[in-house]
Amino acid sequence: MLSEERRREILELLRTDGRVLVRDLSNHFRTSQITIRKDLEYLHHEGHLERTHGGALPQVASVLQDSPLREKARQNRPEKFALQRQRHGGFIQVR
Numbered sequence: 001m002l003s004e005e006r007r008r009e010i011l012e013l014l015r016t017d018g019r020v021l022v023r024d025l026s027n028h029f030r031t032s033q034i035t036i037r038k039d040l041e042y043l044h045h046e047g048h049l050e051r052t053h054g055g056a057l058p059q060v061a062s063v064l065q066d067s068p069l070r071e072k073a074r075q076n077r078p079e080k081f082a083l084q085r086q087r088h089g090g091f092i093q094v095r
Contacts, residue, residue: 001029007039011048014058021055 006029013028014020025036044051049059 003039006031007043010036010039010043010056014049014056019052019055019057023054025055 009029010020010025013025020040022033022036022040025039026033029036040049040051040056043049044056047059049056
């Protein structure tokens, strides 16, 4: 079986079962756990799943996926400045 075929089937198993475990996938595909871990890492970096200790979960937006600090700084910028002006009597502190 080609690695791309195996990865597609891993995603299908993940979709149907809601999670996959390295040892189960290793037995299912009759390949080493190292190969499965590499497949899961590849799929994780491609954004298809979330890697966990011993397996993987479906990719979902959650609290665990925190926005980068720069992105957060850009969000609601006018509101943040207005709050800061209120706190400091109309003056904005630049840090």
